[in-house]
Amino acid sequence: MSNQQQTLHTYLELVNRYPSPHNGQPIRLKPLAEGRFEVYFERSRGLQLSEISYIFSFVSMGVFMRHLALCAEALGHSLDYELSLPKVTELRGEGPVRFAMATLQWDVGTADEALHKALQFRQTSRKKYHQGVTDEVAAAVVELAAKVHMKLTRLSAPQAKQAVWLNQRAVFDDMFDEPVRLELDHWLRYSQAEKQAKRDGLSYDCMELNGRSMKWIVAHPKILRAPGISWLLKQYYLRTMTDSSDVFYMLAPFRTERQSFDVGLTIMDMWTQISAQGYYLHPFGTIMSNQAAHRDFLELAGVHDESLAENYLVFIFRAGTSAPPVPSLRLDYTQHLLMEES
Numbered sequence: 001m002s003n004q005q006q007t008l009h010t011y012l013e014l015v016n017r018y019p020s021p022h023n024g025q026p027i028r029l030k031p032l033a034e035g036r037f038e039v040y041f042e043r044s045r046g047l048q049l050s051e052i053s054y055i056f057s058f059v060s061m062g063v064f065m066r067h068l069a070l071c072a073e074a075l076g077h078s079l080d081y082e083l084s085l086p087k088v089t090e091l092r093g094e095g096p097v098r099f100a101m102a103t104l105q106w107d108v109g110t111a112d113e114a115l116h117k118a119l120q121f122r123q124t125s126r127k128k129y130h131q132g133v134t135d136e137v138a139a140a141v142v143e144l145a146a147k148v149h150m151k152l153t154r155l156s157a158p159q160a161k162q163a164v165w166l167n168q169r170a171v172f173d174d175m176f177d178e179p180v181r182l183e184l185d186h187w188l189r190y191s192q193a194e195k196q197a198k199r200d201g202l203s204y205d206c207m208e209l210n211g212r213s214m215k216w217i218v219a220h221p222k223i224l225r226a227p228g229i230s231w232l233l234k235q236y237y238l239r240t241m242t243d244s245s246d247v248f249y250m251l252a253p254f255r256t257e258r259q260s261f262d263v264g265l266t267i268m269d270m271w272t273q274i275s276a277q278g279y280y281l282h283p284f285g286t287i288m289s290n291q292a293a294h295r296d297f298l299e300l301a302g303v304h305d306e307s308l309a310e311n312y313l314v315f316i317f318r319a320g321t322s323a324p325p326v327p328s329l330r331l332d333y334t335q336h337l338l339m340e341e342s
Ligand SMILES: Cc1cc2nc3c(=O)[nH]c(=O)nc-3n(C[C@H](O)[C@H](O)[C@H](O)COP(=O)(O)O)c2cc1C
Pocket: 017, 018, 019, 020, 021, 022, 023, 059, 060, 063, 122, 123, 124, 125, 126, 201, 202, 282, 283, 284, 285, 286, 327, 328
């Protein structure tokens, strides 16, 4: 491998760790000459159930572009990009849609070892958290969001408990929404063999669940409402959730494609900052997408003026310390992230 190939390899290995909903890995990069890459969103790898799922795809694009830039900074490169976001209606269907052009300049700065470590450390932890984040870390992420006019708030401990319960209720309820159940089934990986073969999606061990039971329940969701058993299943699901983590929620403008993209940038910045301090994070996306849970969460948090134009509930997560989570796999970058040169 030449030096130039090695530099690209190291960069793309790090880039390939970007987080995406359901670990769908929707982004593809097409290399052009002189460090330029066209950036595509593969529609069949995004969530595709409702208008809100489509607008969330722009969050995924923002998460990726910030991650791409942070990986460059960590390794001493620089990244510029120009956006050409499609309209939300163009995200229906299959196939790649171009949304940005990125230009990299290699080895123009000093590598940032601490940032590199934070990006390597970052994972979603669905384990039990031993403690939340310090007040300093909480204040720093709140400020980070405020700088870009987004409002991040930490819930009180009793509110956090209720939010965890709402998340559990929404996850169980979603099993009775047939399209949602089928989409989840498409992305769930129920065994080690399936996880290793597909290298994408949500695997049972990352979810801290038993693969066989998960498969059976997804195929027979009525069990979730069977007297007695329903209580047991709730306790099993909640065993890793009722803990000492801190729960945060973020309100932001969410009406346009660009506003949703910007939410993604901020999510990645917050996640990196939290990871840099040795904390993990777990998004509670189901509360946002499940209508009843969304409404009840706003009530719980005392938000009475939600609007897409100014302050929409865009992100909820718990954060804190936990044992290292089971790694979620990625498709090899040469086979997926990187498209054929043109
Ligand atoms: C915008 C966004 C929303 C997410 N929502 C959820 C969620 O609702 N529940 C969950 O368990 N994980 C959620 N995740 C985490 C992804 O499932 C996770 O990033 C992916 O499986 C890869 O795993 P890793 O973060 O450990 O690398 C979300 C990630 C992103 C970027």
